[in-house]
Amino acid sequence: MDLWFTEYYTKNARFSIKIDKHIISLESEFQRIDVFDSYGFGRILALDGYLMLTEKDEFIYHEMMTHIPMAVNPNIHDVLVVGAGDGGVIRELTKYNYINKIDMVEIDKLVVDVCRKYLAQTACKLDDLRVHIYYEDGLKFVRSKYNEYDLIIVDSTDPFGPGEDLFTKEFYGNCYKALKTEGILINQHESPYYPNDALAMQKAHKKIKSVFPKALVYQAHIPTYPSGHWLFGFASKGLDPIGDLNTGWKTLGIKTRYYNTDLHKGCFALPNYVKELLKNA
Amino acid sequence: MDLWFTEYYTKNARFSIKIDKHIISLESEFQRIDVFDSYGFGRILALDGYLMLTEKDEFIYHEMMTHIPMAVNPNIHDVLVVGAGDGGVIRELTKYNYINKIDMVEIDKLVVDVCRKYLAQTACKLDDLRVHIYYEDGLKFVRSKYNEYDLIIVDSTDPFGPGEDLFTKEFYGNCYKALKTEGILINQHESPYYPNDALAMQKAHKKIKSVFPKALVYQAHIPTYPSGHWLFGFASKGLDPIGDLNTGWKTLGIKTRYYNTDLHKGCFALPNYVKELLKNA
Numbered sequence A, B: 001m002d003l004w005f006t007e008y009y010t011k012n013a014r015f016s017i018k019i020d021k022h023i024i025s026l027e028s029e030f031q032r033i034d035v036f037d038s039y040g041f042g043r044i045l046a047l048d049g050y051l052m053l054t055e056k057d058e059f060i061y062h063e064m065m066t067h068i069p070m071a072v073n074p075n076i077h078d079v080l081v082v083g084a085g086d087g088g089v090i091r092e093l094t095k096y097n098y099i100n101k102i103d104m105v106e107i108d109k110l111v112v113d114v115c116r117k118y119l120a121q122t123a124c125k126l127d128d129l130r131v132h133i134y135y136e137d138g139l140k141f142v143r144s145k146y147n148e149y150d151l152i153i154v155d156s157t158d159p160f161g162p163g164e165d166l167f168t169k170e171f172y173g174n175c176y177k178a179l180k181t182e183g184i185l186i187n188q189h190e191s192p193y194y195p196n197d198a199l200a201m202q203k204a205h206k207k208i209k210s211v212f213p214k215a216l217v218y219q220a221h222i223p224t225y226p227s228g229h230w231l232f233g234f235a236s237k238g239l240d241p242i243g244d245l246n247t248g249w250k251t252l253g254i255k256t257r258y259y260n261t262d263l264h265k266g267c268f269a270l271p272n273y274v275k276e277l278l279k280n281a
Helices: A058-072 A088-093 A109-118 A138-143 A161-167 A169-178 A195-211 A247-252 A261-266 A272-279 B058-072 B088-093 B109-118 B138-143 B161-167 B169-178 B195-211 B247-252 B261-266 B272-279
Strands: A003-010 A013-027 A032-038 A043-047 A050-054 A078-083 A101-105 A131-134 A149-155 A179-188 A214-221 A229-236 B003-010 B013-027 B032-038 B043-047 B050-054 B078-083 B101-105 B131-134 B149-155 B179-188 B214-221 B229-236
Touching: A003 A043, A003 A050, A013 A109, A032 A109, A043 A109, A050 A058, A058 A088, A058 A149, A058 A179, A058 A214, A058 A229, A058 A247, A058 A261, A078 A088, A078 A138, A078 A161, A088 A101, A088 A149, A101 A138, A138 A161, A138 A169, A149 A169, A161 A169, A161 A195, A169 A179, A169 A195, A179 A195, A195 A214, A195 A229, A195 A272, A214 A272, A214 B214, A247 A261, A261 B261, B003 B043, B003 B050, B013 B109, B032 B109, B043 B109, B050 B058, B058 B088, B058 B149, B058 B179, B058 B214, B058 B229, B058 B247, B058 B261, B078 B088, B078 B138, B078 B161, B088 B101, B088 B149, B101 B138, B138 B161, B138 B169, B149 B169, B161 B169, B161 B195, B169 B179, B169 B195, B179 B195, B195 B214, B195 B229, B195 B272, B214 B272, B247 B261
Parallel strands: A078 A101, A078 A149, A101 A131, A149 A179, B078 B101, B078 B149, B101 B131, B149 B179
Antiparallel strands: A003 A013, A013 A032, A013 B013, A032 A043, A043 A050, A179 A229, A214 A229, B003 B013, B013 B032, B032 B043, B043 B050, B179 B229, B214 B229
16 A cells, blocks of 8 residues: 655645555644654644654654743743644653643644544543643633743644634733743744744744744754744743753753753854844844 | 656665756766756756766855865865766865865766866866875875875765765775874765765764774755755864864955854754664664
């Protein structure tokens, strides 16, 4: 059999992964959800046909969203995660025993149910006692929060479909309000390479910058995302991701396969063309 | 018309670019050479079916091979470039007016001829008066050199086919001998992600490390190379790419679209899984 999952990065570029089995395909109220067993990438999750994660490289995305802020502020106890139905960010957060509370707001319960059943690699810590899952709209959820979180991680889909609200100025403004003084906002920030992704990146940066006094962008190599060059946003009310990096992180003994302290410093050094795009956002 | 150029990264993963026209296809003594006009990536060059460069992102590869060593040692006057028939590395090197001599050894004259004719974006400086092109085997050429170059850049194809010799311990040993005391060897170092590339990376690193007292690896985001996560080797008789970074580089006024001094420092910070692979090489 010759079965391939293909994602079009633009109408002129596409990436394909050979599939063994189509495990499940469901249509939720919000999106189409597919799980495949692939050759070479383990199990993979797609939402509306876009690849969300592969077992082979999801660690890169989830580590980079989680450990960067955790290493900057060693006093993060209350965390809000928006989206992230696969549980990967939650798995990384639960490695910190001093986190007290993890609120997770995922609009689509079916994504969580599917991941619990078919993607234990990421969903394995969703039952941690500190995790409280709210099946709600992230934008609405955060609207009523004030000075409540040390960290908000926005692990959203792209800025169209169910994830669209999570790229609005209103949402970023509400996140600002929901964060404590030392609070940090991390968001998946699209990619600088293909024109549509680059535009989404610019728009997101412009909005975040208009709300947060500190708004930086960092990068990681995620081979199964479009271009493999993926960006994240680090926004805060003052904390600097490098200047305030807590050198004590290493002593926590947290095992990572991508993240380390040198890379933490290195990943904020962006190529000139990306800096240009952000400056002109 | 619906015409696609496809490269298989493994038998289970492939990347495709939509093609407008197949400009030329030739068979040299060493390999098959193809030039295409693509949609979205400009003109592209393939050797034996492997994508060598696209006009859209070749700047990343060529800048990272050239400016990293040039910024470490400000006294680089004599340079040897092995491979690099497309001329991209030469174009970057000619931006330094204090370089006196650039020897280029390319085994396949037809690659150079094709690039001169169809890829002016990279081949544009091959006629610089400082450039001397030798159509010879790189391994043999470097064998007779002693204490002659400040910098050797190995811009080879993969470690099979015509590029194979350029991944041998003998070749690295000859490069060591051909370099002056402050000499630097840069080589394209494959990728850590797909198993075959990772193995090639490990083998190359092991050999270079056995020859050079200093052997580091740095990374760049090159979206049209397998996984987008590409590595380069920096080897020297003593110079350290960060400790000896010459802060005067900025004052040269060289325009780059990817490289900058912060990124220079950042690109040597590798993910844990890559460090592990290199350690176990």
